[in-house]
Amino acid sequence: MGPEYPSSGSAISGREPADRFVMGLLRACADAVLIGAGTLRATPGHRWTPDHVCPQAAPAFAELRRNLRHAARPELVVVTASGDLPTEHPALQSGALVATTADGARRLEGRLPPTCTALPAGEGPALRMADVLAALHAHGHTAVLTEGGPHLIGNLLGEGLLDELFLTTSPVLAGRADTPRPGLITGLELLPRQPAWADLISARRRTSYLFLRYRLRSSGARVGLRSEPAL
Template identity: 85%
Template sequence: MAEHNTAPAAGGTPGLLEPLEPLYEDAGQPRFGLPPALATAYGGDLGFTPPCVYANFVSSIDGVVALGPEYPSSGSAISGRAPADRFVMGLLRACADAVLIGAGTLRATPGHQWTPDHVFPQAAPDFVELRRSLRRATQPELVVVTASGDVPTEHPALQSGALVATTADGARRLDGRLPAACEILTPVEGSTLRMADVLAALRAHGHTVVLTEGGPHLIGHLLSEGLLDELFLTTSPVLAGRADTSRPGLIAGLELLPNRPVWTDLVSARRRDSYLFLRYRLGPPRAHVAPHSALSS
């Protein structure tokens, strides 16, 4: 495992990490004008054009994003809690109006708060400055999607307040159990929510820049409706392996190749030690041709 260097960045807020090394940057990306300490640590500027839905995942080299139900908070195990990954998580949260997760991620991550400062407290004042400059609320609003309504209502993230998107059955199950700080979006009949409806409801709440932190089933739903605009992927320098337990990659419940390929464009690549921080843009189906397709049978 790479050594995690947390030395202060030259020119950055003391205590922030050494800058990520920019390896590639697509020209013409939107730029928020990050506060200097964040721009220094990120190795450049960052921005999003609303409306936008972007995902952030950490994966092992062999494509594992979750270790299985018996391992809570498995994203931390996969990232090794590397400060650079936690900084990028915090920065991406700080850019968002709302952080969207599925109930599976909530159930698997006890004690977590989906706020920028929870994962990278050293930059809390810089995240506040960024959100103020973007005229965002103090913290991004957490949004939890659940068909069943089977959510741990004592979870601190729900106690802090969240929007809950659920079905009519889920709403009945949650009736009277959710903390007062939570709000249920208009429940829908049926066993699955259309994510386009959920995003429309979020827009009605003023949330147009939405970060999703998954997990794989929620990403599958978003992709199946063509609603994911960008993917931030940290490749952690670790091998996770698979035996008999299910260890998903970043999409579950949906097959794309060979009939529905989703090609992407690399927007930026950064490096810190042996970690890679990749940003991809997903778009409408394009005339992408795999480089080797003319040669392979």
């Protein structure tokens, strides 16, 4: 939402249990959870694991991962071109892959926790998400879930790399006045010249919440997007 609202998902969803269960379920099905550095900074206490967001379903999530022959937890992947990360973040202390440029890797040298691995995925000042995904596939990660933020989502969509969108619609209204608040996608102009159409795969309802799953029509890779609840 804005700098004074570090956890916009919780603010919009009201910490609805069904929404948190869906988020945990998506993480439980993923090999890796992909986020940007801004998302990491905005949620200083979060861990991108199924049991963190929905602890009451932890045994079921663990059984599902065993049945899918996944590792005990999805691997967290943080994308940063600059290497500017809060290395004390508990999610990094628990272990993560850090996808970055050669310059970013040099900046992080000696700063990352020993549980983390720098993953150079580009020589220039910017990262191509196709290179990041290729590096993840080389690590054996084929089912990749991204939880943003909006710049990362814009980069993935701009390269045609989003496969599906999981969108929660929350029954709350919000407005904008003087608070800068990005939407689902930032840094990519779509309408009117480049509309990104999607087909609805499924819709579920829990009280006044809607849980929607879309397939992007022009996707070229296998990345699922779990969005913030929509207004």
